[in-house]
Amino acid sequence: MTSNPTVPLTLPASLMEARRVDPACDGWGFVVHHAVATAAGDTYVVSGAGRYRREAEGATDPGEQNFRCRMITRYGGDGRPVAVALYGQSRPDGTPSAVEEGSEPTLAVLPDGTVAVSSKPGSTCLISSDLSRVLAAWPLPWGWEEEKERNGDPYAASISVTPAGRLLCVTSEFGLSDTAGAHPNIVALSEPGAPLAPGSKTPLRALATHDARTGRQTDADLHPHVRFRDAPVGRDHRPSPSLTEIVSRDAQHPDDYGDCTLGRPAALGDDLFVVPVFGRIHRAGNRGQVFTFLLLDDRGAVRGRLEGLDRYEDSPFTGFCFTVVADPYRARAFHLNRHGLYAWSADGRLRSRMSTAHKPYKALTHFTLLETSPAGELLLAHRKQHLLLRVPVPGDLDGLASAVEGALKSYARGRAAWKKEYGPVNWHWVDDSARVHAL
Structure with a gap:
């Protein structure tokens, strides 16, 4: 943990110069997707930057061209960037990026220090801890061409690592209901001592199925590394009942969870996991829609739920805040x-609730919860000021409210210290000290 609980989420100066991005101008954007911290004190953050203007289509001037890229930034214990890996855009020599861009990227640091970046619909790439090299890639191309996607070599849409080194994953399937393409559908777990490494596609044991409507599946849709009872998951060979069926049992109306979505699972330990399920998103009026945070064990059995939230007063659909x-x-x-x-x-017992309607916690509405750290901190990102805030969580959760209030009060002081060093423009922190690698 740094002495300053805030960390600026930086942009490489070389990227800004190559794309001639003026931080003071509109028409471009920067967004943070996920962060993961290590026991040694380093923090990896995956983010994205891009510019799009309809009138710029076909432009040849780098200052006018549209662009989009992703970046993984490694921050040292002092909060300063050490290295950056750019991907999702062509390399300087014109060759394609070795890392599939995908959507909703997340990070995991494997027990040997390797960084895994996963994205929907199901791509995973292993990158060296210094962010200089791609060690392995299992892509699942995404787009409108379903047959193109089926020719990929997927691994997982997301990965989390348990203390024993087990991989808690979500994998995607084709042939679900009447939808095209691949969609996250299987919650799966690796066994202890089975590392994910180049040349070693760790087998995953399916714990739960989200949507069991798989009548359109064929042998081409089976993934050998995702197994249930010693055979690949596919068609009716899968965990049952489905998560949709389980959460629908307690719904007020039978169709409340129709076409619901699967959230990213989180590990409460080596053998207990939170699996969020969210009701269908409508074009308007989503507050009050159903959601459930299930507790599953490492055999796929339901062990309860995270209790205490009201579907309207505590709705995650306001602002679409779906991270657990x-x-x-x-x-x-x-x-x-x-x-x-x-x-x-x-x-599953609710131990602390800090309402943003109360003044000490109102500032939380500007933050996104990204992850927890091995040191027991919450990692929050300010959506507009692009700063990472570490919130220490006390051993007794009854003291969390005071810790959060203190962290929010210290945020302004930490921000002021970084402003003196970086002089950000429109809260964009441009850095020229970190080594940049194009992957």
């Missing part, structure tokens, strides 16, 4: 949305 994170070393889970910050113990 967990601290697997201390067995507790957290969720932040526009209405509050919530914390649970492993038995």
